[in-house]
Amino acid sequence: MNRDEQLARLRADEDWDVAVIGGGATGLGVALDAAARGWRVVLVEASDFAQGTSSRSTKLVHGGVRYLAQGNVALVREALHERSTLLANAPHLAQPLAFVMPGYTWWERGFYGVGLKAYDALAGSRGLGSTQLLSTAQVKALVPTVRTRGLSGGVKYWDGQFDDARLAVALARTAVSRGACVVNHVRCAALRREDGKVRGLVAQDAETDERFTLRAKCVINATGVWVDAVRDMDADDGAAQRPPMVAPSQGVHLVVDRTFLPTDHALLVPKTEDGRVLFAVPWLGKTVLGTTDTPRDDVVAEPAPFKDEVEFILREAGKYLSKQPTRADVLSVWVGLRPLVRPPQDDDGHTQTKALSREHTVLVDPSGLVTVTGGKWTTYRAMAEDVLSHCMAAGLLPQRGAGITAHLRLAGAPAGAGETLTQAPGEHEYGADLAALRALPGADDWLWRDEGGGLSVAMVRFAARVEMARSVEDVLARRCRLLFLDARRAAALADAVAAILSQELGADSDAAASAASFRALAARYLQLP
Numbered sequence: 001m002n003r004d005e006q007l008a009r010l011r012a013d014e015d016w017d018v019a020v021i022g023g024g025a026t027g028l029g030v031a032l033d034a035a036a037r038g039w040r041v042v043l044v045e046a047s048d049f050a051q052g053t054s055s056r057s058t059k060l061v062h063g064g065v066r067y068l069a070q071g072n073v074a075l076v077r078e079a080l081h082e083r084s085t086l087l088a089n090a091p092h093l094a095q096p097l098a099f100v101m102p103g104y105t106w107w108e109r110g111f112y113g114v115g116l117k118a119y120d121a122l123a124g125s126r127g128l129g130s131t132q133l134l135s136t137a138q139v140k141a142l143v144p145t146v147r148t149r150g151l152s153g154g155v156k157y158w159d160g161q162f163d164d165a166r167l168a169v170a171l172a173r174t175a176v177s178r179g180a181c182v183v184n185h186v187r188c189a190a191l192r193r194e195d196g197k198v199r200g201l202v203a204q205d206a207e208t209d210e211r212f213t214l215r216a217k218c219v220i221n222a223t224g225v226w227v228d229a230v231r232d233m234d235a236d237d238g239a240a241q242r243p244p245m246v247a248p249s250q251g252v253h254l255v256v257d258r259t260f261l262p263t264d265h266a267l268l269v270p271k272t273e274d275g276r277v278l279f280a281v282p283w284l285g286k287t288v289l290g291t292t293d294t295p296r297d298d299v300v301a302e303p304a305p306f307k308d309e310v311e312f313i314l315r316e317a318g319k320y321l322s323k324q325p326t327r328a329d330v331l332s333v334w335v336g337l338r339p340l341v342r343p344p345q346d347d348d349g350h351t352q353t354k355a356l357s358r359e360h361t362v363l364v365d366p367s368g369l370v371t372v373t374g375g376k377w378t379t380y381r382a383m384a385e386d387v388l389s390h391c392m393a394a395g396l397l398p399q400r401g402a403g404i405t406a407h408l409r410l411a412g413a414p415a416g417a418g419e420t421l422t423q424a425p426g427e428h429e430y431g432a433d434l435a436a437l438r439a440l441p442g443a444d445d446w447l448w449r450d451e452g453g454g455l456s457v458a459m460v461r462f463a464a465r466v467e468m469a470r471s472v473e474d475v476l477a478r479r480c481r482l483l484f485l486d487a488r489r490a491a492a493l494a495d496a497v498a499a500i501l502s503q504e505l506g507a508d509s510d511a512a513a514s515a516a517s518f519r520a521l522a523a524r525y526l527q528l529p
């Protein structure tokens with residue numbers, strides 16, 4: 001996946017069947033599905049792949065236990081189906097993960113056990129493991145740092161875990177392998193209209209300001225929390241502003257050392273003091289605590305946590321862990337904005353009282369602009385199929401069958417069940433690419449390495465040559481996840497990574513500026529209100 005080659009295709013003045021705006025989970029999923037069906041596809045991403053919400057998830061591939069409690073069986077069944085599909089198509093990036101739900105009252109173990117048995121039943125043959133009722137001793141054995149005072153047993157069940165940003169890159173690479181033109185750091189500057197219909201877009205390279213006019217039969221707005229801004233581009237001059245589709249909700253995650261949860265089992269608290277779910281999840285050698293669900297009125301690229309969110313996570317985690325985490329223990333804090341779909345308004349312009357939807361919504365405007373927002377990572381593939389179904393139903397694309405991506409293994413997925421090479425920490429996600437990685441200069445020269453991961457000189461070269469990384473941030477935030485694991489340690493590597501990128505990108509790279517920009521970003525990931 002070479003960026004110069006992708007830009008050359010933009011310059012070639014091709015006619016496209018599908019133009020996708022947005023390189024997060026949804027947009028990349030749509031681009032891959034459309035390309036796999038044989039359509040000519042172009043995707044532009046204003047920043048880096050998954051730079052927004054799609055790299056800031058809780059790293060869980062899940063069916064949605066809480067949705068089952070709400071009675072949304074159809075949503076849970078779909079998510080469980082997609083969970084299994086994702087784990088099969090990207091085994092190098094997604095794996096099963098066991099969860100322990102501790103109980104501190106006499107009824108919790110039985111009550112939640114029954115619900116999770118129903119969860120197993122919905123998964124059927126696609127289940128990852130059977131739900132088990134645990135004794136107090138079993139809970140302590142599986143989660144050594146669980147709070148023992150008042151503990152009366154628990155429940156163990158299974159879901160999945162993945163690396164969200166690297167999965168996004170795998171989707172991009174797979175789409176390119178199927179003929180799509182996919183490019184990062186190129187924004188949609190304007191929509192092209194012909195006879196009142198959207199028939200393409202004008203794209204602009206963030207690095208050079210070069211502009212590209214792209215003609216397309218179907219334009220899909222998959223920009224997450226920014227979908228309303230793209231829809232505003234489609235408004236007729238003088239037209240009233242459309243009601244917004246998205247009500248952003250902020251999710252905060254705090255990362256602390258593995259000593260707080262020295263196990264391969266995640267901890268789930270199904271109902272905190274204010275009714276929210278709390279996770280403590282082992283991930284790449286650290287522990288992720290979260291998440292919050294706080295409404296926001298604004299949409300920003302780098303949202304900051306609110307003071308009460310940080311206090312809530314630390315306080316609630318301390319109720320279930322034997323060691324109370326404090327602000328001083330936080331190694332990194334990241335914040336993502338969920339694009340929750342606003343409920344429709346009544347005739348008086350009032351919002352209906354139903355809860356904001358966690359499901360996705362697809363809307364085809366009279367101009368033909370197709371917008372998709374909402375949803376979650378687990379169901380990205382099903383969302384893509386739904387988007388293209390809407391496009392075909394609207395007559396924007398010819399009818400072509402679905403289901404092609406159900407068994408399409410993603411870039412890097414090993415051909416067989418196991419790996420043939422011994423992997424060092426940080427190499428597991430390369431899968432079938434491991435041999436190519438090992439052949440690059442610096443394969444044995446490590447910039448960072450610990451029990452949870454690592455970054456070698458060859459990995460930086462691979463990110464630039466194969467994964468379209470353009471900056472220190474692209475490497476240390478998304479090709480490698482060190483910014484999300486330990487922001488201070490990531491900042492210390494900025495100059496070394498910048499020097500390697502300068503060798504790879506040549507005149508296209510300003511090493512000093514890239515390193516300085518990343519250090520400023522890393523400081524934000526250490527900043528607690």
